[in-house]
Amino acid sequence: MGTFSRFFGSGDKNLQERADELLLAISKGFQSSSAKLCVGAKEWVDGNIKVLEEIKNELIALERKMDAKKEELIEDVLAKHAYLPQHTEERHTLVRLMDSVIDTAEHAVRVMWIGREMKPPKDIEKLAKLCWKCTDFLQDAVKYLYSDFQKCVEYTREVDNLREEARDLQFKILEYLFMESNYPAHEIQLFVEASHWIVKVAVQAEDTGDFLRELAVKYS
Amino acid sequence: MEPLLLLAVLFLGFVVAFAIGGNDEAMSPAVGARVFSLNTAVVLGGILSVVGAVTLGGGVSEKVGSDLVSQQIMTPAMVFAVLVSMAIWLLIASISRGLPISTTQCIVGSVIGVAIAAPFLGEPGWGIEVVSWPVVLEIFIGWIISPVIGFFIAAGFFWLVRKLQSRVTGLAGREKQEHIASYGLALFLIITSLSRGGNDVANAVAPLVALPDFQDTISIGPFILPGIIIPLFVGGLGMAIGLIVVGRKVIKVLATEVVTLTPSSALAASISVALVMFVGTYMGFPLSGTHVLVAALIAVGWVAQTRVQTNQVKEILISWGITVPISAIFGVIIFAMITAII
Numbered sequence: 001m002g003t004f005s006r007f008f009g010s011g012d013k014n015l016q017e018r019a020d021e022l023l024l025a026i027s028k029g030f031q032s033s034s035a036k037l038c039v040g041a042k043e044w045v046d047g048n049i050k051v052l053e054e055i056k057n058e059l060i061a062l063e064r065k066m067d068a069k070k071e072e073l074i075e076d077v078l079a080k081h082a083y084l085p086q087h088t089e090e091r092h093t094l095v096r097l098m099d100s101v102i103d104t105a106e107h108a109v110r111v112m113w114i115g116r117e118m119k120p121p122k123d124i125e126k127l128a129k130l131c132w133k134c135t136d137f138l139q140d141a142v143k144y145l146y147s148d149f150q151k152c153v154e155y156t157r158e159v160d161n162l163r164e165e166a167r168d169l170q171f172k173i174l175e176y177l178f179m180e181s182n183y184p185a186h187e188i189q190l191f192v193e194a195s196h197w198i199v200k201v202a203v204q205a206e207d208t209g210d211f212l213r214e215l216a217v218k219y220s
Numbered sequence: 221m222e223p224l225l226l227l228a229v230l231f232l233g234f235v236v237a238f239a240i241g242g243n244d245e246a247m248s249p250a251v252g253a254r255v256f257s258l259n260t261a262v263v264l265g266g267i268l269s270v271v272g273a274v275t276l277g278g279g280v281s282e283k284v285g286s287d288l289v290s291q292q293i294m295t296p297a298m299v300f301a302v303l304v305s306m307a308i309w310l311l312i313a314s315i316s317r318g319l320p321i322s323t324t325q326c327i328v329g330s331v332i333g334v335a336i337a338a339p340f341l342g343e344p345g346w347g348i349e350v351v352s353w354p355v356v357l358e359i360f361i362g363w364i365i366s367p368v369i370g371f372f373i374a375a376g377f378f379w380l381v382r383k384l385q386s387r388v389t390g391l392a393g394r395e396k397q398e399h400i401a402s403y404g405l406a407l408f409l410i411i412t413s414l415s416r417g418g419n420d421v422a423n424a425v426a427p428l429v430a431l432p433d434f435q436d437t438i439s440i441g442p443f444i445l446p447g448i449i450i451p452l453f454v455g456g457l458g459m460a461i462g463l464i465v466v467g468r469k470v471i472k473v474l475a476t477e478v479v480t481l482t483p484s485s486a487l488a489a490s491i492s493v494a495l496v497m498f499v500g501t502y503m504g505f506p507l508s509g510t511h512v513l514v515a516a517l518i519a520v521g522w523v524a525q526t527r528v529q530t531n532q533v534k535e536i537l538i539s540w541g542i543t544v545p546i547s548a549i550f551g552v553i554i555f556a557m558i559t560a561i562i
Contacts, residue, residue: 084402085254086482087395147390219394220386 015082019091020146022073026098027142029066033059033105034135034201040109041120041128041198049116056113063106070099090215097208098142101135104204108197115190121181123173124195130166131201134159138205141212149216156209156216163202170199226433230454232300237424237458239307241269242466244459245320245474245510246416249486249517250409252475255402262468265413266460272417273456274449277425288328288359289335290352295343297558298334299427305330305550306423309543311466318469319539322508323423328359329547330554337552341559362507363540366500370512374492374519381488382523402483408490416509417456425455474514477532479521489516511540 040055073095078088108128112120141155173195177188247261256264294302306326313319338346388394428434428451436447475481481489493513500507514536521528 083395084399084483087398145390146392149389149391215391219391220389 012081015077015080019073019077019082022069022077023091023095023098023142025069026066026073026095026102027139029062029069030098030101030105030205031135031139033062033066033102034132034205036062037105037109037198037201038125038128038132040112041125044112044116045120045122045125047119052109052113052116056109059106059109063102066099066102070095093211094142094208094215097204097211101138101201101204101208104197104200108194108201111190111194111197115187115194118183118187118190120191120194121173121176123169123176124191124198127166127169127173127195127198130162130169131198131205134162134166134202134205137162138209138212141209145212145216149220152216153213156213159202159205159209163206166199166202170195226431229428229431230451232303233425233428233451234454234458236303236307237421237455238462238466239310239314240323240420240424241266241459241462242314243310243321243323243470244269244416244420244463244467245470245513246413247409248320248471248474248513249481249490250405251471252479252481252517253402253405253483253486255405255483255486258468258472258475261471262464264410265467266463268410268413269417269420269459269463270453270456272414273421273452273459276415276418277421277452277455288331288352288355289346289350292335292346292350294331294334296427297562298338298343298555301334301551301555301558302327302330303424303427304554305333305547308550308554309547313539313543314466314470317535317539318473319536320470320474320510320514321539321543322363322510323420324359324508325363325540325543326547327423328356329544330551332356332544333548333551334555336548337555341556362500363511366496366507367511367515369500369507370493370496370515371519373496374489374516375523377492377495378485378488378520378523381484385484398483401487405483405487405490408487408494412490412494417459420459421452421455424458425451428454473532474517477529478514478517478536479528480524480526481517481520482524485520485524486517489513489520492516492519 036055036059040052040059043049043051043055074092078091082088083091137155137158141152141159144152144155174192177183177191181188183191244265247256247265250256251258251261306323309326309329310321310323313321332351335346335350336348385394385397388397429448431451434447434451437444438447438449439445490513493509493516496512496516497507497509514533518528518533
């Protein structure tokens with residue numbers, strides 16, 4: 001009689017409030033991770049290795065903290081009587097997508113750290129800034145999903161536009177690296193890898209935005 | 221009646237009820253909207269079938285297709301042939317493909333088959349001329365019209381519901397609406413299943429209810445109950461076990477393999493079906509609840525712009541098309557076998 005008890009017990013207000021708090025915390029988490037990535041990219045470009053290391057450690061700690069929040073949300077809230085099964089499933093997907101943004105930001109900063117002795121092209125910093133803006137809009141989209149579908153959709157469109165810009169810039173960087181620069185091959189390889197993971201933050205933000213838009217369209 | 225024969229007749233009623241329960245799709249909107257799990261739906265539906273049969277089935281006296289055969293009274297052998305052939309086709313449809321078919325269609329098909337074949341099997345006074353073709357035509361038109369009406373009523377009703385829902389602009393409000401709809405759906409289907417239990421049991425045990433053996437009262441401890449409780453309980457139990465053992469496949473097909481449902485769309489479809497059936501019955505149209513429900517589910521899926529599994533719908537439509545001839549053939553074969561045995 002699992003579902004039966006879930007059905008009559010669903011809608012626990014305390015659990016729903018906790019779920020909202022945790023979702024909000026995770027959305028702040030991905031925005032913060034992306035902001036840290038942006039600062040890290042600037043410090044990498046400027047050659048401030050000590051600060052880059054601090055940023056990397058902070059981002060790793062943040063990712064673990066957000067993982068703990070995700071686990072709490074999944075195991076202690078969603079697994080219980082907070083929502084109807086379909087709404088629980090939608091939250092699972094949303095949390096998984098939001099968490100992937102944080103994981104990708106951590107991956108990107110780790111790649112930067114491997115190249116700490118290298119001097120990356122300046123545009124890497126611009127690229128990270130665009131991705132940070134992407135997650136900024138995504139955070140607003142998450143916030144508005146619960147109160148205003150139209151605004152939510154508008155913000156997800158902004159995420160899409162910025163992701164396009166980020167990809168254009170990534171190819172500009174690639175063209176510079178392969179066609180114009182005099183970097184040694186192994187450095188080019190690392191910069192390509194770094195730009196790939198930085199842009200992937202925007203790509204994951206876009207995926208999350210697409211899902212938010214799907215929910216907004218489905219329920220509006 | 222001899223106790224052994226009475227037991228055999230009750231067993232037959234149980235088997236027919238088992239087949240009807242095995243093709244009971246009433247709970248499918250709740251399973252599709254994931255308000256109930258499949259297990260919960262069949263167990264709850266089974267309990268409600270028994271309660272509905274015992275409490276609401278008493279006043280029902282089903283004349284098996286008497287309008288179809290110019291009010292002629294069928295012999296017991298003919299009635300049993302009709303019931304058994306209906307049970308066989310229902311079980312085949314349920315077990316093989318989980319297809320929701322109409323019990324009424326099965327009865328109509330086998331009554332026509334048995335009535336036409338009866339003169340060749342030693343029952344004079346029957347034959348093709350006894351079949352009331354205008355009634356048959358009316359019933360056929362009802363089967364074609366009922367899904368069409370069900371589709372448009374459900375689509376219109378759900379469109380209105382969606383309009384009202386769109387006033388809420390955030391997910392929090394919409395989830396609340398769905399939550400309320402899920403409670404409404406559960407309550408609605410509990411009432412529907414109770415009433416179906418009372419109605420459907422008639423198809424299985426109506427001939428038994430009329431037997432003199434069940435006209436006296438029976439004492440169970442301090443309680444004195446009418447004797448017809450026994451066939452009604454056997455019928456209800458048969459439907460419950462049929463639903464639990466075989467019915468899950470039919471519910472699963474309708475709940476998950478036709479369209480994707482939400483609590484509000486499932487509730488809109490269920491209310492539309494009840495509305496169409498109520499008005500149709502009041503106006504004397506012979507509508508099929510199964511046909512109207514399938515059409516209503518497709519309609520809400522269409523309005524919600526979710527994908528409708530056309531292959532599954534085609535399979536259901538084909539099964540509806542072949543139900544009457546197959547039931548007629550089964551009816552003749554079973555009637556011939558009974559005649560040979562007697």
